Amino acid sequence: MDNRTTAPGGFRPAEPCAPRRRRRSRRVLPAALAGGVLAGAVLMMLPTEQPQHAVVRPPVAGPQAQALAALASGTPAAPSQLTALIAQQERRVHTRPRDARAWAVLGEAYAQRGSRTADPADFPRAERALGTSLKTGDAKNTEAYAGLTALALARRDFPTAKRYGEQVLRAAPKQWTAYPPLIDAYTGLGDYKAVQTSLDKLLALRLDAAARPAVMAHASAVYRDRGWREDAVAQLTDAAAAAGTPVAQAGYLAGLGQLAFERGDLPDALRHFEASSRLVPGQGAVLAGTGRTLAALGRTREAFAAYRAALAQQPSPRIAYELGELYEARGMPREARAQYGQLRALVDKQMAAGVDEELLLGQYETDHADADEAVARLWAEWQRQPGTEVADALGWALHRAGDDRQALGYASAATDRQKGGGVLSALYVFHRGLIEQELELDAPARRHLQEALRINPYFSPLRVPLARAALRELGGVPDEPPPDDTP
Incomplete structure (x- = not known):
């Protein structure tokens, strides 16, 4: 059965026709997992003073061992730890070129470091190392297939992640680390029934x-x-x-x-x-x-500094896009254009290394370039991996290209708990509200725009003012805008 995100009434929206121009229960983990920790307790666990009677602890493992333990346990490792592990494994495979496990560890370390640092050059290296592991190992070689799953997820290639992840699960159904990557892959594919089934099986393990x-x-x-x-x-x-x-x-x-x-x-x-x-x-x-x-607090100078530091540490196209929109929202068009140029350059690097950036490119094209081009990109992405995020983006692109009736089917799919993931996204609900307003569905438009601002009144520096303006036009009463310290 196809459990992917669908439009209301159970139908999958048809292929968009040529776009016209616009007129203008709580679930909890079993008791074995629930720690009973109250919200905020984590912050209390970070004291600045040493306890009066310090406990003598064993020596801390080296960075290679820490990274290896993190990969084995499904937890993140620091880039510096991954770099140390990569150096160690490169020496190992140089002296033992038929060590399939060493190649698999090397490949997964490359994949994880590339994901953590947004350096796509690590992804082809990971692919080569994991391919070598498959050639030198036995038929099961779950470590290599687990690495290929991690690599596919880092590249936003959810169909491939699903294929390799299911192969790992068939070989090791009692191994808990096989389930989280599959959950991520099913989420990207909009298969929420499989997500819940996988989570239930994971929680049933010892x-x-x-x-x-x-x-x-x-x-x-x-x-x-x-x-x-x-x-x-x-x-x-x-x-x-x-x-x-x-x-x-x-x-x-x-x-x-x-x-x-x-x-x-x-x-x-x-x-x-x-x-x-x-x-x-x-x-x-x-x-x-x-x-x-x-930025939402109105501390714009500090926000710019934080974003610039983020890009220096992790040159991610998504971070570049957010910074460009913040410049635009603060009335700095020259800086915004430069940032969007950096976005395109970073996307080109990612795509050259096999990363699927069609969703981000479609979102950028929709609001800042060519909505028709965005529709073409996002329709192809929907055919390949129809998750909720793609449904929202495609619906919004169709709206911007002028096809509001088709757009509403996708926007509804992205915001309907019965048809999609059910995430409470202010952005998705905002998109649906503006599409409904364009279709003169004033009552649902007002309801959804008010809901977007209730979910998060700071969800986007560019779009919150549009939501408030639309509510004023519809007769709604939006909240006061957040402060801004931009001169």
């Missing part, structure tokens, strides 16, 4: 204490996509409290910061991003989250 934080973090992501915000926060808070390494804890704290931002709780978001940065300084995604939050 898990040791070391595995529980990573499992809780993945459960949190599924709950977030279902719209179960409180459960998502509770599970990720427990994961951060139980994390075995500073890198893992920093990642979970950053996730809590993003969840707080998505519900418009700016002080909580900033507190979590700053706590993450104290544990592991210089994380590009965390600096970008800090910039996003500072």
